[in-house]
Amino acid sequence: MSEGRGITVTIKYGKSYEDTWAVFKGSASEVRSDILDYFGIESDSVTGLTLSDIVTNATNIAHGKGLIATQLGATVVAEEPAPPAKPQGDPWAAIGNSSPVTVADQAPAASPEQDKNAWVLGEIAKKTSRAELKKFWAENQSFFADPAVMDAYKAKGKSLPA
Known part of the structure; x- marks a missing residue:
């Protein structure tokens, strides 16, 4: 297909005529960019994929969301960002401290991996029932x-009573 000709891509969220449709029109590169933006797909993750491949992936996303909404009555909510990491070994925090702070006195810095998961691991630890734990999983799947x-x-699920 020539880049100069306009194309139309329609992605449906289900099989029924009443289901939601998303229609993209323009050149192949415009449609590609619009689909990536519309579905929140990172452009780096589709490097090397054809427009057809991207349409297939976007259709799968749409069908999944459509099924979740119609079969489970779910709605899409914004994901809560992780709280900002607290600075480790902040020399300014020691101001006003009567004793000088040395490197040996400071706690070892957490690895970036631990900082990234600190919030979610803390939330998992707080759950007191399997129902709470399952609900947390359903609302925060990207962390899992x-x-x-x-x-x-x-481990937390095994430790909780059924």
Whole structure:
């Protein structure tokens, strides 16, 4: 297909005529960019994929969201960002302290991986029932791609009464 000709891509959220549609029109590069933006797909993650591949992936996303909404009555909510990491070993925090702070007195800096998961691991630890734990998982699935988080989730689930 020539880049100069306009194309139209329609992605449906389900099989029914009443289901939501998303229609993209323009050149192939415009449609590609619009689909990535519309579905929140990172452009780096689709490097090397054809427009057809991207449409297939976007259709799968749309069908999944459509099924979740119609079958489970779910709604899309904004993901809460992780709270900002607290600075480690801040020399300004020691001002006003009567004793001088040395490097040996400071706590070891947490690894970036630990900082990234600190909030979610803390939230998992707070859950007191499997129902709370399952609800937290359902609302924060993006964190569970990390094996450390998933291991903590499973361990907590086993420790809670059914």
